[in-house]
Amino acid sequence: MTRRKLIGDSLTFLTAGALALDIIFVIAVIVLIAAKGLGHFWQKDLIELKLNDGRVYLGEIWNRESNPDAGTRVRLKVGNRDVSGTDFIWVDERQVEVQTIPVNAVLVERSEWGNFYGYPVAIRHGDRILAEGSAAVMRRFGSVHAEKSRQLQRIHEIEKDEIGDVNFQIEKLRLTLRRVELGGGDSAARAELESQLDAQQYRYDRLVTKLESLNAEFESERLVLETADGIERAIVLGHVIRLVQPNVLSAVDAIGLYASRIGEFLTAESRESNTEGGVFPAIFGTVMMVFIMSIVVVPFGVLAAIYLREYAKEGLAVRVVRIAVNNLAGVPSIVFGVFGLGFFVYLMGGSIDRLFYPESLPNPTFGTGGILWASLTLALLTVPVVIVATEEGLAAVPQAARQGSRALGATRFETLWRVVVPAAMPGILTGLILAMARAAGEVAPLMIVGMVKLAPTLPVDGNFPFVHLERKFMHLGFHIFDVGFQSPNVEAVKPMVFATALVLILVVLATNLIAILLRNRLRRKYAASAV
């Protein structure tokens, strides 16, 4: 073998090796996140440990590690935060006398205080006992719980829809009144508004009374449970989300439980300051923000690229602009956040408030962070990507096609609009795909232009005008940060962090996939350039 061949061969191995390493890293990331995130929803057995000093624990084995001196210790998730104050304990395995998997042990998922592990005792309604003993409680629970769910739904309807609507009307009337006052309006109109306001206030009071009685009824049943060390607790049955006997689950039930937990995670709102429940508002916020960003960035980026490539005369000015655009893509994203705050939120938002919402001042409407400003900030951040990709797409359209169009009597604009831009569409979509991937992953700049830990309402709801671009919103990226690093119980939320990260990856993947499918369809249709 000659030396030159040797160098050539080793180069092949080097490049192939680098690629293989890249692929392995990517796969490792996804596999790790998927395993940790998806494992969280699978129900493990409940173990009861009797220790030689008389303590008894019931819980799920979280992890196991070797002691500093000898033997191993296990970390047990014991829940019952309201009773014992902590979710987790360490047990030295040398101290364990008896380890059992009790058939009757139950896991209660509830809307506050985290999980409860213990044994069912009874279901009570006031002093009346509806069911007593483990088997009876389990049998009775289903029907009572179903009724509670219906009541809860009714309560939510009243809270969110009816009271929400009344609040919305009252706020609107109040602002109208204020506007009339600001304009020094006539007293007849004012009286009319005030009487309407009174009517709404009356409606509100009636709804609150109704809500109070519903709530009292909702909270009337208690589920009585006993902890492993014999302490009794009565939990409001309505607050129970799930009651499971993990140690006697059939395979089918176990899979059903797993699926229902994943479903809840994807479709429900979060509970207990994001450490439990679902991430739906964050998914919604992320997708909607990326969507608005796309609507804004595509026209702007495409028009700018068309000007640069098709109209501007090549020269120093164009070169400088092109360099500036490319460098814009390298500016740290937090800088865009600061700019967004200064320009969009304070300047534009402030002006909009002064012009269109003077009645609600000094409370800002658009003059504070919101999903619109966040989307615009991101559009600014991603517009260079779209410009560059579109320019490449335009450059790939053959000059001959343009000449052919001009020779048929088309004007320059018609040629551009009907031949060049459609042929450059795959390139434009490539730009959009890159922009969306970047936008969905940005967190830093959003923290100062409208993203929040917990938004009370989605940016879309049933109140006119249905889409509320001024509202604050939740975001998967921020959710990961918030849950992972800002919650008191870091160990308990770890799986949530992985699961949320997995969802974020899947959301980015899904949005990209849609755009890629669209691009492939266009490419097939035109069988055009490979940009």
Place this chain on the structure above:
Amino acid sequence: MNSKLERDPQLHNHRDLETVLEKPILAAESLSLWYGASQALKEISLSIPERRITALIGPSGCGKSTLLRCFNRLNDLVDGVRIEGDIRFHGSSIFDPEVDVNGLRRQIGMVFQKSNPFPKSIFENVAYGCRIHGMNRKRELEEVVERSLVRAGLWDEVKDRLHESALGMSGGQQQRLCIARAIAVEPEVILLDEPCSALDPIATAKIEELMQELKERYTLLIVTHNMQQAARASDYTAFMYLGERVEFGETGQLFVNPSEKQTEDYISGRFG
């Protein structure tokens, strides 16, 4: 060569060049053109007879394409072009400021050396010109597309895949599609710039055959550096050399009995 004259009765009736050229559809009058400082066309005068095929021959770089692009003012798109002299279309100047250039290009269509279908479907390629010039109704467009494809001899080959991409066709089909695209807007003149130079002999033969049919309706002006093609397919031939029109005449006459020494040298293959 003589046999060709016998074969073409139309030509028989117009043997006299002067008679045919009394009212040419297109005429260049001492046309000169400069690309920046270099002169590409020198005082060219040339009359194009209506509903005939006129061939432009000459060695490569002599200005054939440049002259062709003058007739539909496609040189307007090139920076730094300067033109002197005139071109008359139906007797009036095409450089008149009143002239609507896009309207002119509709009347004088063009087919390029390298086929250049748009990255669209076959249907949309043919319908393109009509849409540009304001035809929107689906039925009308369908009629035009079918008629144009039939005239371009392409209908039978593509009628089942009108909505597939034009870029999936063979080279010869693409070139005939470009011809169909040009005739869809009902031009009077079609300029063809070496339409067969990238095609195989069978596809070339098809296009030559097509040209014979097209001259019933249209005036054709074809650039070729293939002298056999000019001799086979054209009624009149102009020979250009270094930006000048050296000789112009009936094809049979020019090939059998050229009056200029340069023409004779070129067609007998002594240079070019």
